[in-house]
Amino acid sequence: xxxxxxxxxxxxxxxxxxxxxxxxxxxxxxxxxxxxxxxxxxxxxxxxxxxxxxxxxxxxxxxxxxxxxxxxxxxxxxxxxxxxxxxxxxxxxxxxxxxxxxxxxxxxxxxxxxxxxxxxxxxxxxxxxxxxxxxxxxxxxxxxxxxxxxxxxxxxxxxxxxxxxxxxxxxxxxxxxxxxxxxxxxxxxxxxxxxxxxxxxxxxxxxxxxxxxxxxxxxxxxxxxxxxxxxxxxxxxxxxxxxxxxxxxxxxxxxxxxxxxxxxxxxxxxxxxxxxxxxxxxxxxxxxxxxxxxxxxxxxxxxxxxxxxxxxxxxxxxxxxxxxxxxxxxxxxxxxxxxxxxxxxxxxxxxxxxxxxxxxxxxxxxxxxx
Amino acid sequence: xxxxxxxxxxxxxxxxxxxxxxxxxxxxxxxxxxxxxxxxxxxxxxxxxxxxxxxxxxxxxxxxxxxxxxxxxxxxxxxxxxxxxxxxxxxxxxxxxxxxxxxxxxxxxxxxxxxxxxxxxxxxxxxxxxxxxxxxxxxxxxxxxxxxxxxxxxxxxxxxxxxxxxxxxxxxxxxxxxxxxxxxxxxxxxxxxxxxxxxxxxxxxxxxxxxxxxxxxxxxxxxxxxxxxxxxxxxxxxxxxxxxxxxxxxxxxxx
Numbered sequence: 001x002x003x004x005x006x007x008x009x010x011x012x013x014x015x016x017x018x019x020x021x022x023x024x025x026x027x028x029x030x031x032x033x034x035x036x037x038x039x040x041x042x043x044x045x046x047x048x049x050x051x052x053x054x055x056x057x058x059x060x061x062x063x064x065x066x067x068x069x070x071x072x073x074x075x076x077x078x079x080x081x082x083x084x085x086x087x088x089x090x091x092x093x094x095x096x097x098x099x100x101x102x103x104x105x106x107x108x109x110x111x112x113x114x115x116x117x118x119x120x121x122x123x124x125x126x127x128x129x130x131x132x133x134x135x136x137x138x139x140x141x142x143x144x145x146x147x148x149x150x151x152x153x154x155x156x157x158x159x160x161x162x163x164x165x166x167x168x169x170x171x172x173x174x175x176x177x178x179x180x181x182x183x184x185x186x187x188x189x190x191x192x193x194x195x196x197x198x199x200x201x202x203x204x205x206x207x208x209x210x211x212x213x214x215x216x217x218x219x220x221x222x223x224x225x226x227x228x229x230x231x232x233x234x235x236x237x238x239x240x241x242x243x244x245x246x247x248x249x250x251x252x253x254x255x256x257x258x259x260x261x262x263x264x265x266x267x268x269x270x271x272x273x274x275x276x277x278x279x280x281x282x283x284x285x286x287x288x289x290x291x292x293x294x295x296x297x298x299x300x301x302x303x304x305x306x307x308x309x310x311x312x313x314x315x316x317x318x319x320x321x322x323x324x325x326x327x328x329x330x331x332x333x334x335x336x337x338x339x340x341x342x343x344x345x346x347x348x349x350x351x352x353x354x355x356x357x358x359x360x361x362x363x364x365x366x367x368x369x370x
Numbered sequence: 371x372x373x374x375x376x377x378x379x380x381x382x383x384x385x386x387x388x389x390x391x392x393x394x395x396x397x398x399x400x401x402x403x404x405x406x407x408x409x410x411x412x413x414x415x416x417x418x419x420x421x422x423x424x425x426x427x428x429x430x431x432x433x434x435x436x437x438x439x440x441x442x443x444x445x446x447x448x449x450x451x452x453x454x455x456x457x458x459x460x461x462x463x464x465x466x467x468x469x470x471x472x473x474x475x476x477x478x479x480x481x482x483x484x485x486x487x488x489x490x491x492x493x494x495x496x497x498x499x500x501x502x503x504x505x506x507x508x509x510x511x512x513x514x515x516x517x518x519x520x521x522x523x524x525x526x527x528x529x530x531x532x533x534x535x536x537x538x539x540x541x542x543x544x545x546x547x548x549x550x551x552x553x554x555x556x557x558x559x560x561x562x563x564x565x566x567x568x569x570x571x572x573x574x575x576x577x578x579x580x581x582x583x584x585x586x587x588x589x590x591x592x593x594x595x596x597x598x599x600x601x602x603x604x605x606x607x608x609x610x611x612x613x614x615x616x617x618x619x620x621x622x623x624x625x
Binding site for chain 2: 064065066067068069070151216217244248249250251252290352355356357359361362363364366367369
């Protein structure tokens, strides 16, 4: 058993590495054939801010070469808003008194059918962490019901054991997203007050458990607006590099969730502007030309339209963050307020207008038939 | 004419269908390329759906349909995909791709050979995508592959014939057609592969992400024709010393 992924004992060392970057280092990184962690630090640094157009061009070229002029479309399906965790930023936090819902199997299927009729083939199953209400058995049943109808089924739910991930893979789940929220362990403890999620190391080791279970793709990410986004970006790069070395068969993806208004009224602790977000996306694209980059409906239409082709490879569309919200509106509270309210068809039309093909199907459930 | 498994093709340019800005543009580029063999990732299409965006515009009278197993991590997945394709009307031909590393997308030699053996026994016409490994090419030929498809460079890189020396050996030894696949970034790369004696080339990224894919498809068509003609004409020997084009032998005194 190899040692689990770990960051430098002093998280501040990441910020120091970034702060030490110079314009010469940025130029070196922009011209590098293989981008190192030091290059990534330079690209994330304030010294790189003046190079944003050059970074965008390089990111665009790398993205086009690898992925072509296409954008994959997916949508989230919220299964449950019950949660035992107390996370300061989240609308589903246990201490918020909201109208909660846990879908039945039939309701989950109804939601999925609604999305399928709207043209969704890549589905992300999402839930709060409340294993008594929505455990692995339930997710397994949902997957078994849906897998023939959808090209791929991903999950963004509570961290599971490797054996549980093996079960879900066999049931048709193709990939797992689990975001560390913040890689800074001290800040992490301040944000996560109670529940299983308060265990920083257990969560940090989750992507490796899912990869070891055979999942095709692992998605990682940091919630932007909690800590220093530059240091989070470097931590993401280190995490990607570690996963790449240890699980060479596993595809990797990164999401860039910026904090949105949610029940509980949490405000971002540090501002992350669109320029910051763009720099982070371009830097990670330069660091890893093959990683899938996701930009969700947390971002508004204007920004998402502009970013088509510059780095992101997957867009969610027509999203609802409340369980049951596709088939029947206003039955439960949402996790957060989205900022791109266009329909799936409208998002696809906008992608086409940018000269890109919105691809609805780029996988097949028969890969996992046994 | 190129013959693979008893089927003849007048164009030696095979094309792919990924990465295009739209399906309409893909269709125009394919027509402009003159290609008669088009490969499509099975994962990207739904053979059961008559309205599938790609299959709807792919005239199977005009383009021979070569489904591929892109995305398969091992032999079992590739075999399963090929069988489902055949059962869904995808035919018995398959471009076998087994690529366990999602970053480089380099083919797995062990599982490619394994899947070829299984699929050939099962009645498939198998065209395996391989690294430019001459011994593997021979092993696949013995296993019954209908052609071999060695890569010029890692897929999508447009870097040209990085594996030139190995491909020369494969061409010299092969009894089945050799189709140079992946990494060809310019018509000159395709021409070079054909001049070396490749039977065909397969191009996707270089056309799909060109400034004008339709025009680039036509350019590749010409490059492939030029390279093939040069191969048939017989290239002159390459020399490092200057050599007069009107030879004065100076040996006239010899009786």
